[in-house]
Amino acid sequence: MNTGCLTIKELTEAVGSGITPRMVRHYHQLGILPEAMRSHGNYRLYTEKDVRRLQRIVALKQQGFQLNHIQQLLEAEPENDDNHNLTAHLQRQYRVVMQQIAQLRQTASALEGLLGRDKHCQIVQAEVLAQLKLIEVETQSGLNGLQKLWSGLDSEVHAHPEDFQESLQGLLPDISHLSEIEQDLISKLVLACGDVSLVGFIRLGNNALVTSKEALKSGCEIVVDISSVAAALDDTRLTHLNCRITTLIDNPHVTTAIEAEQAFWQQQKWRDKVLQITPNSIVVIGYAPSALLSICEAIQHQQISKPALVIGMPIGFSHAPAAKRLLIQSGVPFMTIEGTLGGGLLAATALNTLTEWVIEKPHCHCYLQNNQPES
Template identity: 75%
Template sequence: MKADGLTIKELTEAVGGGITPRMVRHYHQLGLLPQPMRSHSNYRLYTETDVIRLQRIVALKQQGFQLNHIRQILEVEPPNNPNTNLMLQLQQQYRAVIQQISQLRQTASALEGLLGRDRDCQIIQAEVLAQLKLIEVETKVGLGELEKLWSGLDAQIHAHPEDFHESLKHVLPDLSARSEIEQDLISQLVLACGDVSLASFVKLSQQAIAASRDALKLGCEIIADIPTVAAALDQTRLFHLGCRIETLIDNPHVTTAVEAEQAFWQQQQWRKKLQQVKKGCIFVVGYAPSVLLSICQAIKQQQIQPALVIGMPIGFSHAPAAKRQLMRTNGAWIVVEGTIGGGLLAATALNSLVESVIEKPDCHCYLSH
């Protein structure tokens, strides 16, 4: 640091991060940077404190903070320890971002439902996706400076295994209004897909937890829509509970949502099988939206009386509609709203409930059966 201070150009060179003299003058106007002292020639002269403060502004901008938020952060930070409130501010910003993602996802799911009904809209959808991809590329360019931060943090990951519960405490939204079992279920679903914004899309009927636990303790039948979902269920615990696993579309060649839909529509045997399920069973639907639609219709017509329906099929028109119909039934249900879903999420939901009923036994007796 020069004894008489740095010029505005020298300041920007010391800070880096793409900062220009024009941006510095703008930060002065906004009150983010205090006005510096002047030389005899009326040039701005900056100190080490100014360098540190501008570095903080750059770092917070790269984390996604708006300039007005940055000013508020700098106002409340103790000058001798600028990192005291940083984690709290980052957590608040993170929660705000996740809330925005959830709102955007809700809108996207609604648009997907409309686009999925009309083939002519697929061209528009492709154009929108292309624009989103362009935005993604531009965003990555803007976040290039964060690579230095990631490099430093990534170097530490070899020192210990990841503590998932510790991470979830910082990233999950406030779930204190939900029961402990619901909190665990949502945490498991987030871990299954790696997307924290999923938490706001998980919906449970009022009686879902109690009804499912009672049914599991009685050794109820578990019915998955396709073999892929059945294979992901916690067979060890279910065996010890006396719960038998059945597959509705019992065809090992059916492994995707597309195949499941076609099989259910083309072969009446699966529809007839659906109407013959035992009272008090639990449905786990992760792929075929038409299966969930048929379940809702059968419940409405009082043809079946399941203890619980886990409805998480994938789809862009039928799936959101099927989930809405399920949520309008009087039974017990668990859904992930919108187009989001999948066999892993559906199986994870049931496994979480099963885990709340019985500890995992050490033996694997089911393997001999």
């Protein structure tokens, strides 16, 4: 065996992260990892360059890149490329991905139109599904037939109000392993934005349900980033629980994510209010990602005590995903939506759901009945 070279088993051990020899061979087949040189006994032998290449593949995969996109990134040879060309390459790849998402969203919308039917529409739905089998959609007459089917479905919606819970039953993934309150929370967040794919990005952790329930029962302080988030909270129930609402950026004219982010950095007094967050409070951030970053950093440096819960759901394309990752790693009880998705309505919906459960079902401990970790 060549000195300094690694076997496939030694390669996977050097890279770690759960990589197996089978995965390495799969990457060879896809062309993402170049074929290794062979020993006299026909064993694959790997160099330090192969280790670095596989580490890059693993790192990109952990960040959410698909294998075909990883291959395109690696083929761009960023080590030898300047930032401008690499940025242009990434922008082209992003446009392709967004086009694919748009096409998938159209398909999902069509499926939602069929599957998201309450019982009042299910008879018509059954007729449509039966007729779909008979339509040759490639022909113009087939397309006209599809249009008639959709018209028939749409005509049904005028006869009754929509039953949202029944519609969701046919669309939500299986979440039966979760507690009743978690299922209710997920359903209400999906209804707040109308996007079922949100389910895959919702994250709860560090006993968020337990600590938030106890905090609300004790009349904790509710800290929000801007006044429009406060306006969306269930003030009647919070008053009943003796919970006081405090606004970090206490300016009623700040109503959007752009304004919230700029205001947070333009005036020191808003940033100073982060250090005034009281112990056992619940923090609700729906618009200002830098506010969430500052809160996480203040917790990390022990400048403030850990809140009972941080609902971190700001909108943003760079600071927001970073702030949410920091929140997940902070060790505090949290609720968040990974990535760029979020907003004040979603953040307020999360807290309103918790508040409703504390008042309507004060003795419910369903979230303690299964040993599944919070997702």
